[in-house]
Amino acid sequence: MSRRAVVLLSGGIDSATAAAVARAEGYELHALTFRYGQRHARELESAKRIAGALGAKQHLVLDLDLRQIGGSALTDEIPVPKGRRVEEIGAGIPVTYVPARNTIFLSYAIAWAEVLGSEDILLGVNAIDYSGYPDCRREYIAAFERMANLATKAGVEGRSKLTIHTPLIHLTKAQIIQRGAALGVDFALTWSCYDPTPDGRPCGACDSCILREKGFAEAGIPDPAF
Numbered sequence: 001m002s003r004r005a006v007v008l009l010s011g012g013i014d015s016a017t018a019a020a021v022a023r024a025e026g027y028e029l030h031a032l033t034f035r036y037g038q039r040h041a042r043e044l045e046s047a048k049r050i051a052g053a054l055g056a057k058q059h060l061v062l063d064l065d066l067r068q069i070g071g072s073a074l075t076d077e078i079p080v081p082k083g084r085r086v087e088e089i090g091a092g093i094p095v096t097y098v099p100a101r102n103t104i105f106l107s108y109a110i111a112w113a114e115v116l117g118s119e120d121i122l123l124g125v126n127a128i129d130y131s132g133y134p135d136c137r138r139e140y141i142a143a144f145e146r147m148a149n150l151a152t153k154a155g156v157e158g159r160s161k162l163t164i165h166t167p168l169i170h171l172t173k174a175q176i177i178q179r180g181a182a183l184g185v186d187f188a189l190t191w192s193c194y195d196p197t198p199d200g201r202p203c204g205a206c207d208s209c210i211l212r213e214k215g216f217a218e219a220g221i222p223d224p225a226f
């Protein structure tokens with residue numbers, strides 16, 4: 001039996017590529033997505049298609065209403081920044097930061113992993129072409145992994161040692177796109193935009209749209225979503 005991996009799947013380029021890496025390493029994929037009240041709920045449709053395309057054994061979409069907490073341009077009545085330069089995007093923590101999002105998501109992931117008997121969680125974070133989110137850094141992931149092994153019955157009883165895999169953490173967006181393309185990821189299925197237009201198209205001006213465009217340009221690959 002192949003080993004099971006819990007893969008956090010958002011519907012974007014990074015998590016789709018991380019899932020493809022896990023598949024290529026022979027893991028059975030158990031994909032986990034959150035409907036957390038995000039402005040760009042369109043990404044959920046992408047996550048479903050990607051899970052299907054990658055042959056995930058299971059795809060769980062959990063409801064979690066972070067709009068009740070708010071505090072982010074993605075979950076509250078705060079405008080999404082538009083037209084920022086790449087240097088601006090990398091400096092400071094933007095208002096699209098969702099308070100403690102990866103900690104919340106990873107907590108669900110370790111719970112599911114324990115039930116599945118899985119020791120491997122994959123997260124498509126990258127710390128190079130990213131938006132400055134504190135919960136995308138390597139030291140954060142290492143600390144969470146230590147905590148996870150203290151937090152679960154399987155960890156304390158020594159039955160399993162959880163590992164949080166972040167195969168993209170040192171890659172640029174362009175390198176992630178190249179890796180994903182090499183692994184057969186269909187990027188036409190992915191969604192990046194934080195603030196879709198009323199008719200459901202990417203806005204082309206939010207940080208995520210800008211990083212996507214830059215990534216495909218630098219990778220020398222046309223973006224199949226356009």
Ligand SMILES: [Zn+2]
Nearest residue numbers: 193203206209
């Ligand atoms: Zn956008």
